[in-house]
Amino acid sequence: MAVYTQVADDELAAFLDAYDIGAPVSYKGIAEGVENSNYFLQTERGSFILTLYEKRVDPADLPFFLGLMDHLAARDIACPTPIHARDGEALRTLAGRPAAIISFLQGVSPRRVDIRHCAPLGGALAGMHLAADGFAMARPNALSLAGWRPLFDRCGPRAHEVQNGLAGEIEQELEFLEENWPADLPTGVIHADLFPDNVFFLGDRVSGLIDFYFACNDYFAYDLAICINAWCFEKDGSFNVTKARHMLNAYRAVRPFSAAELAAIPVLLRGGALRFLLTRLHDWLFHPEGALVTPHNPLEYHRKLRFHQGVKRPGELGLE
Amino acid sequence: MAVYTQVADDELAAFLDAYDIGAPVSYKGIAEGVENSNYFLQTERGSFILTLYEKRVDPADLPFFLGLMDHLAARDIACPTPIHARDGEALRTLAGRPAAIISFLQGVSPRRVDIRHCAPLGGALAGMHLAADGFAMARPNALSLAGWRPLFDRCGPRAHEVQNGLAGEIEQELEFLEENWPADLPTGVIHADLFPDNVFFLGDRVSGLIDFYFACNDYFAYDLAICINAWCFEKDGSFNVTKARHMLNAYRAVRPFSAAELAAIPVLLRGGALRFLLTRLHDWLFHPEGALVTPHNPLEYHRKLRFHQGVKRPGELGLE
Numbered sequence: 023m024a025v026y027t028q029v030a031d032d033e034l035a036a037f038l039d040a041y042d043i044g045a046p047v048s049y050k051g052i053a054e055g056v057e058n059s060n061y062f063l064q065t066e067r068g069s070f071i072l073t074l075y076e077k078r079v080d081p082a083d084l085p086f087f088l089g090l091m092d093h094l095a096a097r098d099i100a101c102p103t104p105i106h107a108r109d110g111e112a113l114r115t116l117a118g119r120p121a122a123i124i125s126f127l128q129g130v131s132p133r134r135v136d137i138r139h140c141a142p143l144g145g146a147l148a149g150m151h152l153a154a155d156g157f158a159m160a161r162p163n164a165l166s167l168a169g170w171r172p173l174f175d176r177c178g179p180r181a182h183e184v185q186n187g188l189a190g191e192i193e194q195e196l197e198f199l200e201e202n203w204p205a206d207l208p209t210g211v212i213h214a215d216l217f218p219d220n221v222f223f224l225g226d227r228v229s230g231l232i233d234f235y236f237a238c239n240d241y242f243a244y245d246l247a248i249c250i251n252a253w254c255f256e257k258d259g260s261f262n263v264t265k266a267r268h269m270l271n272a273y274r275a276v277r278p279f280s281a282a283e284l285a286a287i288p289v290l291l292r293g294g295a296l297r298f299l300l301t302r303l304h305d306w307l308f309h310p311e312g313a314l315v316t317p318h319n320p321l322e323y324h325r326k327l328r329f330h331q332g333v334k335r336p337g338e339l340g341l342e
Numbered sequence: 343m344a345v346y347t348q349v350a351d352d353e354l355a356a357f358l359d360a361y362d363i364g365a366p367v368s369y370k371g372i373a374e375g376v377e378n379s380n381y382f383l384q385t386e387r388g389s390f391i392l393t394l395y396e397k398r399v400d401p402a403d404l405p406f407f408l409g410l411m412d413h414l415a416a417r418d419i420a421c422p423t424p425i426h427a428r429d430g431e432a433l434r435t436l437a438g439r440p441a442a443i444i445s446f447l448q449g450v451s452p453r454r455v456d457i458r459h460c461a462p463l464g465g466a467l468a469g470m471h472l473a474a475d476g477f478a479m480a481r482p483n484a485l486s487l488a489g490w491r492p493l494f495d496r497c498g499p500r501a502h503e504v505q506n507g508l509a510g511e512i513e514q515e516l517e518f519l520e521e522n523w524p525a526d527l528p529t530g531v532i533h534a535d536l537f538p539d540n541v542f543f544l545g546d547r548v549s550g551l552i553d554f555y556f557a558c559n560d561y562f563a564y565d566l567a568i569c570i571n572a573w574c575f576e577k578d579g580s581f582n583v584t585k586a587r588h589m590l591n592a593y594r595a596v597r598p599f600s601a602a603e604l605a606a607i608p609v610l611l612r613g614g615a616l617r618f619l620l621t622r623l624h625d626w627l628f629h630p631e632g633a634l635v636t637p638h639n640p641l642e643y644h645r646k647l648r649f650h651q652g653v654k655r656p657g658e659l660g661l662e
Binding site for chain 1: 345348349350351352354366367368369370371372373374382384446447448449450451452453454542543544
C-alpha cells in the first residue's frame with residue numbers, strides 16, 4: 023500500500039482544468055495497489071480514481087491498457103472507464119508522471135475467498151475474454167514462458183536466501199515447462215492478474231474488474247489458471263476442488279472451453295504458479311530498503327507449484 | 343501514510359450491522375494520517391470515514407475526542423460527526439481495535455499554504471474555541487510544559503544523533519519556558535494539532551477541521567501559536583508576517599484576543615516549536631525499523647524555535 027507521488031491541491035486543480043468533470047471537492051491517497059499511486063477523487067460531477075503511473079509501468083504500454091478499458095467498458099464489462107479530457111486524450115501528465123482519471127466502481131474485494139465468489143468470478147472472466155474480441159491493439163505477455171528464464175537468471179543466484187535448493191527446483195520446472203508448454207490454444211486479451219483484490223463484489227455479484235496493468239495477449243485458459251491459483255487454495259495450502267469446479271463451470275457457461283484447453287490446465291497451473299513464484303522472488307530479493315510496500319512471500323507460490331507438480335490430469339483438480 | 347489494521351469485508355459487514363447506515367458498497371484504506379488506520383467507506387446511505395484507533399491513542403481518551411466532535415458538530419462547526427450505532431454508542435470494536443465511523447467531509451487540504459488560507463483558518467479556529475464552550479468533559483494537555491521534560495529525558499541522550507549540541511539547546515529552552523510560561527490566560531478546549539493537512543478548504547472557505555486526537559484543555563492562544571508555527575513559515579524557513587497578521591485578525595474578529603494573550607504569543611510560539619521539536623525528535627529516534635510512516639524531520643521545528651528565540655515582542659511578527 024502506497025502513494026509514491028504526492029499531488030498538491032493546486033497541481034490537481036490545474037490538471038482538472040483540462041477535463042469536463044468540474045472542480046475537485048475531495049481527494050485522498052488510497053493505501054492500495056503496489057505498482058502505482060492512486061487517489062480517490064471527488065469532483066462536482068462525481069467520483070473517480072486518479073492514477074499516477076510509477077516506474078514499474080512502461081509508459082509505452084499505457085495506450086494499450088487505457089484503450090482496453092475503453093473497449094471493455096463500451097461492451098458493458100464492469101471495469102473502469104478512462105475519462106477523456108476535452109481534447110480527447112485520456113493519458114496525460116501530472117506531477118511529472120503519466121496520469122489518467124478512470125471511473126470509480128462500487129464494490130468490495132473479498133479478503134477471504136468464499137465458495138460463493140468463484141462462479142461469479144469465472145463468469146466475469148469469460149465475459150471479459152469474449153468482450154475483448156475485436157480490440158485493435160496487442161501486447162505480448164512479457165511474463166509468460168519466454169520471460170521466465172531471464173527473470174530466473176537474475177534471481178537464481180540468490181534464491182537460496184529464501185529457501186535452500188530453490189534454484190534447482192526452479193531450473194527443473196523451467197525445463198519441464200519449456201518442453202511441455204501447450205501450443206495453439208485459443209488466444210486473446212487476458213487480464214493476467216485477476217487476484218481477489220482486483221475484483222469487486224456487491225453481494226454475490228461481480229461489480230468490477232480492476233487493475234488491467236498486466237493485461238496482454240495470451241491463452242484464455244492461462245488466465246483461468248492464474249485465477250484458479252489465486253482463488254482456489256485455502257490459507258492452509260490445501261486445494262479446494264469445489265471452488266475450482268464452480269469457477270470452470272461458470273466460465274464455460276459463458277465461453278466454450280475446449281478439450282485441448284482443459285487438458286492443458288495442469289501445465290498452465292504450473293506455469294502460472296512459477297510466474298508468481300519468480301516475480302515475487304524477484305521483488306523479495308531486490309526490493310529497495312525502506313520500500314513502502316512489503317513484498318509478497320514467494321514461498322506461497324512455491325507451495326502451489328509443488329502441489330501442481332503432483333497432478334497429472336484435470337480430474338484430480340475436480341475439473342472435467 | 344498507512345493502514346495498520348486490515349479489515350476484512352465480512353468483518354466490516356458484520357460491524358455495520360450495528361448501524362443504521364446500510365450495507366457497504368465500497369471501502370478503501372486511506373494513505374493519510376500517521377496515528378490511526380482510516381478507511382473511506384461508502385454505504386447504501388452515504389460516505390463516511392471508518393477509523394481504527396491504533397496503539398498511540400489511549401482508548402480512555404476516545405470518549406473525550408468523540409464527545410467533542412459531537413458537541414462541535416451540533417454547534418455547526420465543520421468537523422466530523424461521530425455516527426452512533428442503533429444502541430447509541432459511537433465507540434465500538436473492529437478487528438480487535440477501538441473503532442468509530444464519522445461523517446465524511448468534502449474539501450482539500452492545502453499542500454502549499456497561501457496567504458488566502460490564513461484568514462479563514464484564523465476565523466475557523468476562533469469559532470471552534472467558542473463552540474467548545476460548555477463541553478462537559480476535560481482532558482489535560484499531556485504535551486504542554488509539564489510533559490516536555492519527561493520527553494526530553496528520553497530523547498536528550500540521543501539528540502546529538504540528529505544534531506550536535508541539540509540537547510544543550512533544548513535544556514536551555516526548557517529552563518527558559520519553565521520560568522516564562524504564561525499563567526492565567528483564557529483557557530478552553532483546543533485542537534492542538536491544526537496543521538494544514540487537518541484543514542479542508544473548498545475554494546477560500548474552510549470546509550472541515552479534522553483529526554481531533556490531540557484535542558485537550560489549554561490556552562486558546564497556545565492553539566493559535568501552534569497554527570502560526572504550522573502555517574506562517576515559508577519553505578525556506580522565513581517567517582511570513584502577513585500570513586500571521588491575517589490569521590490573528592480573522593481570529594479576533596470572531597473571539598476577542600486579550601492584551602495578555604497577545605503579549606504571551608512570543609513565548610507560546612517558542613513553546614509550540616519546542617513541543618513539535620521534541621515529539622518529532624522522539625519519533626525520529628525511536629521509530630521502529632520498517633515502520634510504515636516516515637517520521638517528520640525534527641530540525642524543521644528547531645529552525646522555527648531558533649527564529650522565535652530572537653523575537654522579543656509580537657510586533658516583530660506583524661502582530662499588534
